[in-house]
Amino acid sequence: MSVTAAQGFRAAGTAAGLKSTGKPDVALVVNDGPLDVAAAVFTSNRVVAAPVTWSRQVVADGRASAVVLNSGGANACTGPEGFLDTHRTAEHTADALGVSAGDTVVCSTGLIGVRLPMEKLLPGVDAAVAALSADGGSDAAQAIMTTDTVAKTAVVTVETASGTWTVGGMAKGAGMLAPGLATMLSVITTDAAVDAATADAALRAATTATFDRVDSDGCMSTNDTVVLLASGASGQSPTLDELTAAVTEVSASLSRQLVADAEGASHDIAVEVVGAHSEDAAVAVARAVTRSNLFKAAVFGNDPNWGRVLSAVGTVPESxxxxxxxxxxxxxxxxxxxxxxxxxxDRDLVDLAAQREVRVLVDLHAGDATAIVWTNDLTHDYVHENSAYSS
Amino acid sequence: MSVTAAQGFRAAGTAAGLKSTGKPDVALVVNDGPLDVAAAVFTSNRVVAAPVTWSRQVVADGRASAVVLNSGGANACTGPEGFLDTHRTAEHTADALGVSAGDTVVCSTGLIGVRLPMEKLLPGVDAAVAALSADGGSDAAQAIMTTDTVAKTAVVTVETASGTWTVGGMAKGAGMLAPGLATMLSVITTDAAVDAATADAALRAATTATFDRVDSDGCMSTNDTVVLLASGASGQSPTLDELTAAVTEVSASLSRQLVADAEGASHDIAVEVVGAHSEDAAVAVARAVTRSNLFKAAVFGNDPNWGRVLSAVGTVPESxxxxxxxxxxxxxxxxxxxxxxxxxxDRDLVDLAAQREVRVLVDLHAGDATAIVWTNDLTHDYVHENSAYSS
Structure with missing residues (x-):
C-alpha cells in the first residue's frame, strides 16, 4: 500500500515513455487533507538537481498538496532550462489537480546532464492524474524505480486508546547511496494530525538515524529527497516522540530495503561502532570502514580481513x-x-559465505556512544552495472 | 640502478622464504658515507605497523646507516611481540653491518595481522648482508614487490659546473594507495652532501607534491614509509631548491609508476583542478573525484560520465x-x-578507449590555485585481486 496506506492520500504510477524500456516512470502522490502539512530533507550535495532547488522552496512554508516524481532522467546539471522544465512540471501538475504550483513538490531520478523530454513527461502527468486512486501506492512505488530490482514500501500502523493512525512510505535507490542522504527518493505519508514543525522535527530525526546511515558506495547524489506529508485524516494527534518513532520505523525499513537491493551487492554489511566518546565519532569511524574498497572487496571474497577494518579505522583523525x-x-x-x-x-572461525548479512563490531574503548552504518560489498556486478549503465 | 645509482650506497635483495612463491622478499640498502644523513615520512594512519613506530625513532636525529625491508608480511597489528620482532630485525642487521641498531630503519609490507617468521627473516638478512653490492639496486627493488607486476625505480643525475650528483630511488605499491601516503615503501638515495634539515625539507616538499597525490583506491596503509638517505659521496652540495627539484623528479616518476601498475587498473586518471582559491581546496576537490567509485567504474566502461564528476565535486564542503x-x-x-x-x-566526442591515460579538468572559477591527483579506474580485476588476495 505504500503511500496510500494512510488515509487522505491518492497515488498513481504510469508509463510516459521516459524510460526506453517502457516501464512506469511517472508517479504522483496527492494529499487530500484535511491538512496539507509537509516536511522534506534533501541531499547535502552542493551540486543539486533542478527539482531539489524547486522543492526546497515548495516545502519552506511547511505545506504541500502533491508530489510528482519521475524516473528516467535526473534533470541535474541542466542549467536554467532544466529549472524551467521543473517549474513547468509543477505548474502542469497543479493545474490538473486544482492546487497551487507552489504546493507541488517535484522529484526526478535518472541520468545526470540530460534534459527531460517534456513532450512525454507532461502527458504522463495527465495520465497519472487520471489514474489517481486510494489504492495507487504500489503503482507509484513501481514508477520511481531505476536500477532497483524491487519496489520498496513500508507501513506502520499505531493503535491507541483513541484510535489508529498510520505512516506509510515508498523509496527508490540502488546505487550512488551515501550519507546526507543516500541516492534516493522517498515519499512518506501519514494521516496523523500534526503541525509542520512536528512533521519537520520527526522527519529530520528519522532520516538522521536511518537513511543517513546507509552508505552503499560513498557516492552522494544530486537529487536525494525525502518528503513527509501529513493529511490529518485519522483525527489522531500523536506527540512528536510518537510520530518520530513511527516515521523512523518506516524509514529504517525503507533504508534497509535499499541496502538489500544495492547494485550488484552480494553482502549487506552492518558496521557497528561502540565505546565511542560521541555518536558523531562512532558514525565517523563506522563510515570510514564502510568506505574502504579493500574491506568491501574482501567481504565479497568471504575473507574476514580485519586488518583492512583497522587500517580504515586508523584514517579517522584524532580531532x-x-x-x-x-x-x-x-x-x-x-x-x-x-x-x-x-x-x-582465528579468522578462519568466521564464515562469511553462509549468509548475506555481515556484522562488524568495532570497540573504541573511549566512551559509551554507539552507531551503526550499513554498506554493501564491492563486487564484480557493482563494477559491471556502473560501467555499463550510464547514470 | 635504483638506490645504488648514487655513490656511497650498496644494496641487495634476497629470498628468505617469507613469500610462498619463493620470490625475493628481503632488501637491504646501506649508506657507506661519508655522511649518514637521513629523513623520512610515514603514513598518517593512526594504526601503524611496528616498523613505522620503530623507524620514526631511528630517523628522529636525522641520521641512518641502513634500511632493511621485507615483503611477505606487514608486521602490522601484531602487538608488543611484533614490535620486538622489528627491534630484533634492526639489531640483527646492525650487528652484521657493524653499525648501530638505532641507525637502522626497518620497513615491512604484506598481510596485516600476522607475525613475521623470524626464523626465516634473520637468515635472510644475513644473506642480504653477504650479497651487498654497489650494483644491488635492482635486486633490492625486486625484493620489495608484493602485488606489483614490475619493479619501480628512477634516477636523476644533475650536472653542474663543479661536478655531478645523483638521486636514485625504488618504490613498491600496487594497491591500498591513498593519500598521506600511498601504500608503499620507497627508499631514495643521493650522494649530495646536505644536512639533515635540508634532506627533511626536500623530502617533505617532494612527497607532498607526488606520493601524496596518488589515490588509487582511497585506502590508506599502516606501513607507508619513504626514506631519503644522503651519503655526501659526490662532494657536491646542492641548495635546498636544487635537492627538492631532483627528489621531486624521482618521487614523481616513482609515484607515476605506482599508478601505472595499480591492481587491476585499465586506466590511469589525472584529475586536475584549476581556478581554486587555494592549493588545499584544489587537492580536496580533486580527491573527491578520485574517490568516486561511480566515476571510476564509468571510466572502466569508457563512459565520460561528467555528471558523476560534478556530483563528486559537490560533496566538498563550502568551508x-x-x-x-x-x-x-x-x-x-x-x-x-x-x-x-x-x-x-557532446560527450560522444570523448574517446576513452583509445588510451590508458585519462585527463579530467575541473575549473572552479574561484581563484588561481591548481592541483593534480592521480587515480585509477575501478575494474573487475581490482575487485578480483582484492577479494582473492588477502592482504
Missing amino acids: VAAFDATTLDVSINGVQVCRAGGVGE | VAAFDATTLDVSINGVQVCRAGGVGE
Whole structure:
C-alpha cells in the first residue's frame, strides 16, 4: 500500500515513455487533507538537481498538496532550462489537480546532464492524474524505480486508546547511496494530525538515524529527497516522540530495503561502532570502514580481513574520534578476530559465505556512544552495472 | 640502478622464504658515507605497523646507516611481540653491518595481522648482508614487490659546473594507495652532501607534491614509509631548491609508476583542478573525484560520465573549497563536456578507449590555485585481486 496506506492520500504510477524500456516512470502522490502539512530533507550535495532547488522552496512554508516524481532522467546539471522544465512540471501538475504550483513538490531520478523530454513527461502527468486512486501506492512505488530490482514500501500502523493512525512510505535507490542522504527518493505519508514543525522535527530525526546511515558506495547524489506529508485524516494527534518513532520505523525499513537491493551487492554489511566518546565519532569511524574498497572487496571474497577494518579505522583523525590504536577490538559475525589492536581469535572461525548479512563490531574503548552504518560489498556486478549503465 | 645509482650506497635483495612463491622478499640498502644523513615520512594512519613506530625513532636525529625491508608480511597489528620482532630485525642487521641498531630503519609490507617468521627473516638478512653490492639496486627493488607486476625505480643525475650528483630511488605499491601516503615503501638515495634539515625539507616538499597525490583506491596503509638517505659521496652540495627539484623528479616518476601498475587498473586518471582559491581546496576537490567509485567504474566502461564528476565535486564542503555550482566547467580528454554546471560539448566526442591515460579538468572559477591527483579506474580485476588476495 505504500503511500496510500494512510488515509487522505491518492497515488498513481504510469508509463510516459521516459524510460526506453517502457516501464512506469511517472508517479504522483496527492494529499487530500484535511491538512496539507509537509516536511522534506534533501541531499547535502552542493551540486543539486533542478527539482531539489524547486522543492526546497515548495516545502519552506511547511505545506504541500502533491508530489510528482519521475524516473528516467535526473534533470541535474541542466542549467536554467532544466529549472524551467521543473517549474513547468509543477505548474502542469497543479493545474490538473486544482492546487497551487507552489504546493507541488517535484522529484526526478535518472541520468545526470540530460534534459527531460517534456513532450512525454507532461502527458504522463495527465495520465497519472487520471489514474489517481486510494489504492495507487504500489503503482507509484513501481514508477520511481531505476536500477532497483524491487519496489520498496513500508507501513506502520499505531493503535491507541483513541484510535489508529498510520505512516506509510515508498523509496527508490540502488546505487550512488551515501550519507546526507543516500541516492534516493522517498515519499512518506501519514494521516496523523500534526503541525509542520512536528512533521519537520520527526522527519529530520528519522532520516538522521536511518537513511543517513546507509552508505552503499560513498557516492552522494544530486537529487536525494525525502518528503513527509501529513493529511490529518485519522483525527489522531500523536506527540512528536510518537510520530518520530513511527516515521523512523518506516524509514529504517525503507533504508534497509535499499541496502538489500544495492547494485550488484552480494553482502549487506552492518558496521557497528561502540565505546565511542560521541555518536558523531562512532558514525565517523563506522563510515570510514564502510568506505574502504579493500574491506568491501574482501567481504565479497568471504575473507574476514580485519586488518583492512583497522587500517580504515586508523584514517579517522584524532580531532574527530578519540581512541588508542593499541586497545581496538574488532569482531566479525561474533568472532573477536582483533583484540587490543592485535591478533585475536582465528579468522578462519568466521564464515562469511553462509549468509548475506555481515556484522562488524568495532570497540573504541573511549566512551559509551554507539552507531551503526550499513554498506554493501564491492563486487564484480557493482563494477559491471556502473560501467555499463550510464547514470 | 635504483638506490645504488648514487655513490656511497650498496644494496641487495634476497629470498628468505617469507613469500610462498619463493620470490625475493628481503632488501637491504646501506649508506657507506661519508655522511649518514637521513629523513623520512610515514603514513598518517593512526594504526601503524611496528616498523613505522620503530623507524620514526631511528630517523628522529636525522641520521641512518641502513634500511632493511621485507615483503611477505606487514608486521602490522601484531602487538608488543611484533614490535620486538622489528627491534630484533634492526639489531640483527646492525650487528652484521657493524653499525648501530638505532641507525637502522626497518620497513615491512604484506598481510596485516600476522607475525613475521623470524626464523626465516634473520637468515635472510644475513644473506642480504653477504650479497651487498654497489650494483644491488635492482635486486633490492625486486625484493620489495608484493602485488606489483614490475619493479619501480628512477634516477636523476644533475650536472653542474663543479661536478655531478645523483638521486636514485625504488618504490613498491600496487594497491591500498591513498593519500598521506600511498601504500608503499620507497627508499631514495643521493650522494649530495646536505644536512639533515635540508634532506627533511626536500623530502617533505617532494612527497607532498607526488606520493601524496596518488589515490588509487582511497585506502590508506599502516606501513607507508619513504626514506631519503644522503651519503655526501659526490662532494657536491646542492641548495635546498636544487635537492627538492631532483627528489621531486624521482618521487614523481616513482609515484607515476605506482599508478601505472595499480591492481587491476585499465586506466590511469589525472584529475586536475584549476581556478581554486587555494592549493588545499584544489587537492580536496580533486580527491573527491578520485574517490568516486561511480566515476571510476564509468571510466572502466569508457563512459565520460561528467555528471558523476560534478556530483563528486559537490560533496566538498563550502568551508573547504569555494565555488558556485552553476559556473563549474569539466573537460575530459580536452572535450568540455560540462559548461557552467550544465551540458557542454557532446560527450560522444570523448574517446576513452583509445588510451590508458585519462585527463579530467575541473575549473572552479574561484581563484588561481591548481592541483593534480592521480587515480585509477575501478575494474573487475581490482575487485578480483582484492577479494582473492588477502592482504
